[in-house]
Amino acid sequence: MKIFVGIDLGSTTTKAVILDENACVVGAGITNSRSNYDVACRVAREEAFVRARFNLTSQVFARDPELAAHEKSVVSALNRHFRLQHHLDQLEALREALHRSAEAPRHQEHHRELVERIDLIVKAMTERAAAHFSGLGVRKSDFFRDLAAADYMSLAEKHSDPKGIPFETLCGLFDAAILVVENSTADGSFQRHITAALDATLEAAPPALQSLGPRLRRAVDSARGLELEEAASVGTGYGRQRLPFPKEQIRSEILCHGLGAHVLFPRTRTVLDIGGQDTKAIQVDANGIVTSFQMNDRCAAGCGRYLGYIADEMNLGLHELGPLAQQSHCRVKINSTCTVFAGAELRERLSLGQQREDILAGLHRAIVLRALSLLARSGGVSEEFTFTGGVARNPAAVAALRELVQENYGERTLNISPDSIYTGALGAALFARRSAEKAA
Amino acid sequence: MSTASAPKPDRAADVQKEESMRLQKQMIAGHYEDLERAPAEGRKVVYTFVPGNLTELLSSFDLLPNLPEINALQSGMRKLSGDYIQEAEKQGHSEDVCTYVKCDIGMLKKGNIGPTGRKLPPPDLLLLSYTGCFTFMKWFELLRHEYDCPVAMLHVPYQSDGRIHPHHVDYIVQQLRTEVIPKLEQVSGRRYDEARLQDSLALSARAEDDLVRVLESAKARPSPIDAYFGGVYYIGPMFSAFRGTREGVEYYRVLRAEIEERVRQRLGPITPDGPMAEERYRLVVEGPPNWTSFREFWKMFYDEGAVVVASSYTKVGGLYDRGFRHDPARPLESLAEYCLGCYTNLGLPSRVDLLEAYLRDYGADGFLINSVKSCNSFSVGQLLILRQLEERTGVPGGFIESDLVDPRYFSSGNIKNRIESYLQMLEQKRRAPAQP
Numbered sequence: 038m039k040i041f042v043g044i045d046l047g048s049t050t051t052k053a054v055i056l057d058e059n060a061c062v063v064g065a066g067i068t069n070s071r072s073n074y075d076v077a078c079r080v081a082r083e084e085a086f087v088r089a090r091f092n093l094t095s096q097v098f099a100r101d102p103e104l105a106a107h108e109k110s111v112v113s114a115l116n117r118h119f120r121l122q123h124h125l126d127q128l129e130a131l132r133e134a135l136h137r138s139a140e141a142p143r144h145q146e147h148h149r150e151l152v153e154r155i156d157l158i159v160k161a162m163t164e165r166a167a168a169h170f171s172g173l174g175v176r177k178s179d180f181f182r183d184l185a186a187a188d189y190m191s192l193a194e195k196h197s198d199p200k201g202i203p204f205e206t207l208c209g210l211f212d213a214a215i216l217v218v219e220n221s222t223a224d225g226s227f228q229r230h231i232t233a234a235l236d237a238t239l240e241a242a243p244p245a246l247q248s249l250g251p252r253l254r255r256a257v258d259s260a261r262g263l264e265l266e267e268a269a270s271v272g273t274g275y276g277r278q279r280l281p282f283p284k285e286q287i288r289s290e291i292l293c294h295g296l297g298a299h300v301l302f303p304r305t306r307t308v309l310d311i312g313g314q315d316t317k318a319i320q321v322d323a324n325g326i327v328t329s330f331q332m333n334d335r336c337a338a339g340c341g342r343y344l345g346y347i348a349d350e351m352n353l354g355l356h357e358l359g360p361l362a363q364q365s366h367c368r369v370k371i372n373s374t375c376t377v378f379a380g381a382e383l384r385e386r387l388s389l390g391q392q393r394e395d396i397l398a399g400l401h402r403a404i405v406l407r408a409l410s411l412l413a414r415s416g417g418v419s420e421e422f423t424f425t426g427g428v429a430r431n432p433a434a435v436a437a438l439r440e441l442v443q444e445n446y447g448e449r450t451l452n453i454s455p456d457s458i459y460t461g462a463l464g465a466a467l468f469a470r471r472s473a474e475k476a477a
Numbered sequence: 478m479s480t481a482s483a484p485k486p487d488r489a490a491d492v493q494k495e496e497s498m499r500l501q502k503q504m505i506a507g508h509y510e511d512l513e514r515a516p517a518e519g520r521k522v523v524y525t526f527v528p529g530n531l532t533e534l535l536s537s538f539d540l541l542p543n544l545p546e547i548n549a550l551q552s553g554m555r556k557l558s559g560d561y562i563q564e565a566e567k568q569g570h571s572e573d574v575c576t577y578v579k580c581d582i583g584m585l586k587k588g589n590i591g592p593t594g595r596k597l598p599p600p601d602l603l604l605l606s607y608t609g610c611f612t613f614m615k616w617f618e619l620l621r622h623e624y625d626c627p628v629a630m631l632h633v634p635y636q637s638d639g640r641i642h643p644h645h646v647d648y649i650v651q652q653l654r655t656e657v658i659p660k661l662e663q664v665s666g667r668r669y670d671e672a673r674l675q676d677s678l679a680l681s682a683r684a685e686d687d688l689v690r691v692l693e694s695a696k697a698r699p700s701p702i703d704a705y706f707g708g709v710y711y712i713g714p715m716f717s718a719f720r721g722t723r724e725g726v727e728y729y730r731v732l733r734a735e736i737e738e739r740v741r742q743r744l745g746p747i748t749p750d751g752p753m754a755e756e757r758y759r760l761v762v763e764g765p766p767n768w769t770s771f772r773e774f775w776k777m778f779y780d781e782g783a784v785v786v787a788s789s790y791t792k793v794g795g796l797y798d799r800g801f802r803h804d805p806a807r808p809l810e811s812l813a814e815y816c817l818g819c820y821t822n823l824g825l826p827s828r829v830d831l832l833e834a835y836l837r838d839y840g841a842d843g844f845l846i847n848s849v850k851s852c853n854s855f856s857v858g859q860l861l862i863l864r865q866l867e868e869r870t871g872v873p874g875g876f877i878e879s880d881l882v883d884p885r886y887f888s889s890g891n892i893k894n895r896i897e898s899y900l901q902m903l904e905q906k907r908r909a910p911a912q913p
Contacts, residue, residue, distance in 0.1 A: 275894075289898035292905055326909045327902045329873055332895060414860055414876070416867075 039268040040089070041473060043466025044078055045293065045459075046070065046276030049313030049341060049427060051077035052462040053085035055265075056470055060300075064089030065459050069180055069219075074276035076220045083226060086265070090227040091116060094260040104256060107246060111238065111253065118234035121170040123226055125163060127181050127218055132159040134214035147202060154202055155210070158192040182215055231257060269473035271465040275314070286472070291319055291330045293464030298423040299325025300467060301460065302452040306419035309408055309438070310460070311428035313341040316408050318415035331415040338376045339407030341427045344434075347400055350380045351393065358397055362433035365398035372403075379403070398433065405437040409445065418442050423452040425460040497732040501713055504728065506593055508718050513595040515541055521601040521664050524620065527794045529608030529633050529816035531657070533677040533721035533803065538665040542718050543597060545616065549580040551592035553768030553882030561587065562883050575612045576851045576883040582619060599624050602664045604657070606631040609821030610854040629660040633816045639827040641817045649813035675805035677721035682802045687729035688715055689798050694736045695786040696839055699756035701739035703746040705785035706775040709766060716794030721803075748779045757782030758903055761835045763789045763828075763862060764847040764855050769884040777896045787835035789828065792820035799831075825858045829865045836870050843903045845875040845896075850886050873906060875899035 038057060045052040047070060055064040066084025070077045091112060098108040135155045144151055165188055189211050197204040235257055239250050246253075272282050273293040290310075298308040299321055308319040314337045319330045333339065348355045369391055371382055379400060386396045412418055422442075428434050435453060442449050454460070515522050523540045525531070527547065535542050552558045561583025562576055568586060570579050584590070589597045603620055605628060607613035621628055631652050634645050658669050691711055695704045702708070711732060719725035739745075745753035749772055760778075762785045767774050778785065795801060796818050804811040816822070823831070836844060846863055848856045863874040877895045880886030 289894070289901045291898040292901050322909075324909060326905050328906070329867065330898065330902070331876060332891075332898075416864070 038263065038265060039473075040265050041466050041469040042082065042085070042267055042270035043293070043462040043464065043469055044081065044270065044272045044274075045290065045461035045465060046074050046078060046272065046274035047312055047427075047461070048275050048315075049345075050458070051081045051274070051276070052459050053078075053081040054459050054462040054466045055085045055089050056463075056466045060467065060470055062463065062466075063092045065456070065462070067458065069182065070276065073220060077276075078272075080219075087119075087227045089265065090231075090260055091119075093263055094257055097256045097260050101252070101256060103249060104252060107249070111242075111246070114238045114241070115231070115234050115257075117170045118237040119227075119230050121166060121237075122230040122233050124166050124170065124181065124184070126226075126230070128159060128163055128166065128185070130218045130221065131162075131185060131214055132156070134217040135159070135210050137217075138210045138213045144206075151202055151206070151210075154196050154207065157196055158189060158207070161192050162188045182219060185215065185218075186211070228261060231261060269469040269476075271469040271472065273461050273465045286469070288465060288468050290461050291317060291332075292327055293461045293468065294425055295319045295321040295327040295330075295464065296325045296467050297460035297462075297464030298425055298452075300463060301454045301456075302421065302423050304421045304450075305423040305452060307412065307415075307417070307422035309412060309422065309424050310426040311339075311341060311404070311408060311424075311434070312426040313345075316340055316411055318408070318411040320416045320419070329415050331411045333407070333411060336375070338379070339404040343376045343379065343404055344400075344428065344431065346376050346380060347383060347397070350383055351397075356430075359401070359431035359433040361394050362397035362401050363394075363436065365392070365394040367392070367395050368402065369395045369399035371396070371399040398437075401431070401433040402437045402441070404428070405434060405441055408438070409441050413445075418446045418449055421450040421452065423454075423457075423460075425454075425457040427458055429453050429457040497728065497735055498710070500724075500728050500731060501710065504714055504719060504724055505717075509591050509593045509595040509597075511541060512543055512591070512598055515598045522598045523602045523604050523661075523664070524600040524617075525604040526606060526608070526610075526613050527716050528610065528819040528821045529606040529631070530716075530720075530794070531604065531606065531631075531653075531812055531816075532718060533674055533681060534653075534657070534661065534812060535604075536677055536721060537670055537674040538661045538667050540602075540661065540665055543600065544717055545581045545620075546577050547717050548584065548591055548597070549577040549882055550768045552580055552584060553884075554771055555592050556769065556884075557584075557592065558769060558882035559884045573851065575616075575853075576881050576886075578612060578616045578619070580882045581616070585620075585623060600626050602626060602660060603628045604631070604660075605629065606633055606816060608633045608816055608819050609635065609823070612854065627660060627664065629657050631657055631816070633822060636817060636823055636827060639824055639830070641814060645817055646810055646813045649816060650809045653809050653812065671808060674808050678803040678805040678808055678811065680723065680726050681721040682804070684715060684720065684725045684729040685795075685797045685802050687726075687733040688712070690733050691729070691736050692787075692791065692798050694740055695784075697740045697743075698759075698840070699743065699745040699753075700759065700784050700786050701736050701744055701746060703748070703753075703775075703779070703785050704791060705762045705766065705788040706748075706771070706778070707746055708785070708788055708791040712791050712794060746779075746784055748775065750776070750779070753779050753782070753784060755782050756784050758843060758900055759784060759786045759839065759841045761785070761787045761832060761839065761841045761844040762847060763832060763844065763859065765790045765793075765849055765852065765881055766847065767849075767879040767887050768882050769880075770887045770889065773889060774879070774887070774892070777893050781897065781900050783896075783900055786839040786841055789820055789832060789835075792831075795819055796831075821854055825861065828858075829862055829869075832862065832866055833869055836866065836872050841872065842907070843873055843875065843899070845877065845899065848876065848878045850878065850880045851883065852881060873899075873902060875902075 041056045043054045049070060050067050051070045053066045054062060057063045064085040065088055066081040068077050068080040095108055095112050098104040136152060139148060139151045169184055193204055193207040197207055239247055271286050271288055273288050273290045277287045294308055294310045294317060298305050306321060310317040316333045316339060317330060320328045322328050344358055345355055348358050369386055371379060383396055424438060439451055521540050522543055523535055524543050524545060527544055532542055552561060558580045562579045564583035564586050565579035591597045603617045605613060605617045662669060692704060694701050714725050714728050745756055760783055795815060801818050844866060846859050848859050863876060867874050877892050879892060
């Protein structure tokens with residue numbers, strides 16, 4: 038089958054979306070951009086291809102009258118086991134990378150002891166891995182780095198000893214090793230892990246399903262074997278110049294976000310995108326064509342990174358900020374328009390005894406206020422508008438936006454897709470499809 | 478278009494380009510040499526500003542003009558302004574002060590060596606005609622602290638209703654007679670010679686005719702000039718010391734002939750990387766350019782096939798293309814009308830009208846505002862201009878921000894991203910009807 042790929046190289050995350058010939062999304066992938074766009078691009082693409090194969094598997098199941106009833110449960114189990122396999126694979130890669138780091142001359146004296154600790158830690162991580170993918174637990178992040186770091190640090194604390202192998206030494210080894218793991222991409226991971234995932238799924242399955250084993254294997258094999266022909270691809274986002282695409286296949290993220298939002302919500306006329314380092318206010322017409330736009334200038338305060346910085350300052354995860362801010366009953370007014378100063382203001386307010394949630398509520402309002410000024414510049418907020426980008430996942434930012442739009446423009450329909458982070462990549466994939474149509 | 482893929486410039490165009498550019502280079506270098514020699518030769522020097530300058534009147538007294546804005550922008554282009562600005566900030570000038578002012582003050586503090594490496598003489602007179610820019614007044618207050626010299630002030634009333642009234646002209650002529658001319662007589666030791674002024678104004682009008690033909694050549698498709706990045710060179714002699722001179726007349730004669738030849742041959746503008754291959758977007762630009770990264774900024778346009786067909790910045794020293802000419806028959810009155818009519822002296826509605834006319838007359842696909850951080854007189858109201866032009870013409874506008882001569886305020890990656898996005902938006906709009 039013919040597919041069209043869109044890649045959005047953002048400053049924080051890199052996203053890939055795969056469309057089929059009917060412009061339906063068949064797969065999407067996301068990874069942290071690190072400082073290496075080439076790798077980020079490969080990882081996000083690979084993830085999107087894995088998702089696409091799973092979707093195809095679902096479709097094959099759905100078409101088979103005997104398997105259709107089990108489609109949801111089997112694919113979900115397959116997915117969990119697949120992720121676990123992939124995670125274990127990466128843990129093994131991490132162990133190898135840790136061993137290599139431990140071979141540095143400065144560790145020579147206690148090398149054997151160090152390797153023992155590493156093996157102990159990674160073994161315990163491997164034992165914990167299944168719990169991350171049990172289907173019951175809630176993973177805090179889908180990124181290997183985040184999952185592995187949380188496990189590793191807690192285990193390193195346990196297995197370190199200030200007189201022998203200090204915690205800092207183990208941390209240093211991890212920092213070097215995780216980069217190696219992140220920067221090595223494995224092509225064809227679906228092909229490699231799906232058989233093991235299927236075996237594990239069947240092993241745990243009720244007898245009724247086990248009897249369908251051969252049928253299931255044939256279905257999975259057919260999804261695995263289907264040829265995905267990449268008819269066209271388009272890149273966008275900050276790192277787009279780094280993509281190995283010719284210039285005609287590169288589109289500005291403004292156009293991609295406009296078109297992506299239009300496809301998700303066809304009545305959209307205003308799009309607000311708050312990403313890692315920029316905020317875009319975009320007006321689109323009835324066809325998703327951009328008619329005007331404004332972006333933040335000279336300064337990236339009020340963008341996603343602002344929240345990232347605040348999260349670091351407060352020793353919280355980025356995803357924890359919004360829910361905490363929502364617990365506020367008495368919002369604090371934050372005046373700083375500069376990220377670094379806002380950090381200082383935050384510390385001062387904390388020292389005055391103000392509540393974290395109240396300060397956070399003020400910070401969320403502050404970033405939305407900046408976005409509102411860009412919206413005003415771009416032509417205001419029309420009847421129906423769509424909020425995209427990583428910050429649209431933050432419930433406190435969304436609440437502040439609703440409130441401020443209501444205050445300034447009156448009643449408006451605000452759309453937020455659960456997949457809003459993929460809006461740019463979706464737009465890029467649509468551009469890829471259009472360009473292929475035109476060439477045909 | 479890149480250097481590698483661009484066709485080799487044809488020889489004729491190359492030679493023609495060199496002729497007007499060579500002339501201009503020689504004229505500017507000569508002027509700075511004259512300024513350097515002025516104290517030794519006993520010539521008197523007047524510091525004054527570009528918008529509403531009285532160059533013909535000064536030369537009728539044999540006075541040499543020195544233009545601090547031109548020095549600042551030249552220093553910007555020659556990568557000298559960053560150090561000067563830091564020097565001025567060390568003296569206590571705020572980060573938000575006009576960077577032309579800080580560049581000038583910094584240059585002064587570092588020995589007053591002009592952009593071409595020639596020592597600049599101190600002023601014998603500060604002639605302040607603050608057309609549309611109130612910072613000019615503060616600028617010369619600063620210079621007056623530095624130099625013990627007389628100041629002549631010419632107050633040019635703002636065109637609040639978009640028209641020049643007879644009482645405006647009378648008011649300025651009266652100031653010329655009672656304030657400016659007596660001071661010029663005093664400084665130069667000469668009597669006011671109206672016949673000499675008239676000769677000079679006649680030369681101005683001739684050069685102005687040719688400049689207008691050059692600027693209006695951009696109506697052709699493809700446009701033979703870039704009316705912003707190339708335009709700032711074309712206005713150079715006219716806006717500085719060469720209005721009303723034979724050299725000025727000659728420069729514009731040569732330039733016009735070159736451009737007319739390009740129109741005949743249907744050639745696009747010459748860029749630093751050679752002739753532009755294909756004209757893909759015709760733009761109108763509002764606001765001054767960035768000087769510190771001038772070439773890089775220009776490249777962001779010509780690499781994408783974007784040519785500026787009209788700009789407001791090239792009208793800060795006179796709106797000749799709207800019909801104004803210096804008139805020897807009404808010497809002081811026409812100088813008054815000139816001062817009143819500079820772009821910076823127009824009200825917001827007049828600016829919108831002018832830009833709207835440019836969009837229409839030059840068949841532009843879009844218009845772009847370069848908003849300058851430290852220039853209030855230009856930047857104020859620009860978002861309103863953007864909205865109104867979009868409403869009136871349906872042509873989409875773009876907005877970028879940089880600065881005049883402070884290299885710290887040119888964020889190359891962001892500006893390039895913005896320009897590319899804007900041009901892609903134009904392209905998408907252009908193709909829109911054909912798309913489902």
